Amino acid sequence: MRTDGMLKEGSLKGQTIIVTGGGTGLGRSMGKYFLELGANLVITSRKLEVLEKAAKELEEETGGKVLPLQCDVRDYEQVEAVIKQTEEHFGNITNLLNNAAGNFVSPTERLSARAFETIIDIVLKGTTNFTLALGKHWIAKKQAGTVLNIVTTYAWTGSGYVVPSACAKAGVLAMTRSLAVEWAKYKIRLNAIAPGPFPTEGAWSRLLPGDLVKKFDPAKLVPVGRVGEHQELANLAAYLMSDFSSYVNGEVVTIDGGEWLMGAGEFSHLEKIPQEMWDMLEASRGKKQ
Numbered sequence: 001m002r003t004d005g006m007l008k009e010g011s012l013k014g015q016t017i018i019v020t021g022g023g024t025g026l027g028r029s030m031g032k033y034f035l036e037l038g039a040n041l042v043i044t045s046r047k048l049e050v051l052e053k054a055a056k057e058l059e060e061e062t063g064g065k066v067l068p069l070q071c072d073v074r075d076y077e078q079v080e081a082v083i084k085q086t087e088e089h090f091g092n093i094t095n096l097l098n099n100a101a102g103n104f105v106s107p108t109e110r111l112s113a114r115a116f117e118t119i120i121d122i123v124l125k126g127t128t129n130f131t132l133a134l135g136k137h138w139i140a141k142k143q144a145g146t147v148l149n150i151v152t153t154y155a156w157t158g159s160g161y162v163v164p165s166a167c168a169k170a171g172v173l174a175m176t177r178s179l180a181v182e183w184a185k186y187k188i189r190l191n192a193i194a195p196g197p198f199p200t201e202g203a204w205s206r207l208l209p210g211d212l213v214k215k216f217d218p219a220k221l222v223p224v225g226r227v228g229e230h231q232e233l234a235n236l237a238a239y240l241m242s243d244f245s246s247y248v249n250g251e252v253v254t255i256d257g258g259e260w261l262m263g264a265g266e267f268s269h270l271e272k273i274p275q276e277m278w279d280m281l282e283a284s285r286g287k288k289q
């Protein structure tokens with residue numbers, strides 16, 4: 001396993017990347033690596049204080065330039081304001097990472113209609129808002145751009161107990177593939193990453209509070225036997241944001257140690273059969289032949 005930076009120095013030089021939900025968690029880790037590779041960074045979220053602190057720390061850690069901007073992705077006017085302010089500050093925008101998300105883990109019948117709507121609004125509407133606003137901007141300016149969307153492996157399988165998130169992420173995946181084709185003529189490229197379990201302070205304590213994280217240890221569901229390291233995700237994101245991946249378009253790359261396929265394989269649960277039992281089965285088969 002390698003957890004150092006993968007791309008060569010300066011791979012994102014001259015690029016300005018907006019990361020929604022960029023002040024904390026995975027968004028921050030990816031943003032940090034973009035800075036290390038020479039990009040300018042814009043981080044957005046609803047909490048300006050958190051963003052300002054993160055921006056200061058990231059600048060100190062990397063020597064790069066970070067613009068923190070408050071924005072609720074559900075509000076199209078706020079999204080347009082981020083694009084305007086970024087242009088004024090950095091002169092240009094080249095990339096968008098739609099990373100902001102929300103999730104309620106719950107039996108679906110316990111969710112209120114507003115709760116369901118809240119997740120759809122943050123995940124699906126937030127992503128379409130930013131992509132539409134920036135796409136219009138790029139097309140009007142005749143400028144190339146690259147969008148990367150963070151989805152999840154249950155975007156295509158669906159999943160109980162996170163149904164609003166599954167619906168929204170499926171929509172984001174459909175948008176990624178649709179616009180990758182429609183907007184290729186404008187030199188706008190869209191891809192997605194479907195991460196498996198990558199521990200973060202915020203999401204994990206909220207989604208699996210208290211002892212739940214021990215009881216449902218996510219590493220146990222991953223064939224490679226561990227959760228992901230943030231730099232592993234950052235390496236993939238940086239590649240998909242860079243011009244090295246300019247022939248990759250409309251793709252969703254899974255980075256989950258094989259987790260979702262283990263759930264899908266009809267006989268994968270036979271992992272639980274001990275070696276001695278396989279020996280016995282083999283011996284009994286031998287007798288019959």
Ligand code: COA
Pocket residue numbers: 101102103104105106111112113114115116118122202203206
């Ligand atoms: N489970 C079920 N319903 C919940 C909930 C929970 N944990 N938390 C809030 N709700 C419901 C509320 O009751 C409300 O519905 P109601 O008006 O019918 O009672 C509705 O959802 C909206 O709640 P509200 O607190 O107003 O939403 P918000 O827009 O202020 O914040 C989030 C929503 C998702 C942004 C917020 O919960 C949050 O910051 N979550 C952390 C981010 C996150 O989930 N990250 C994980 C990424 S995978």
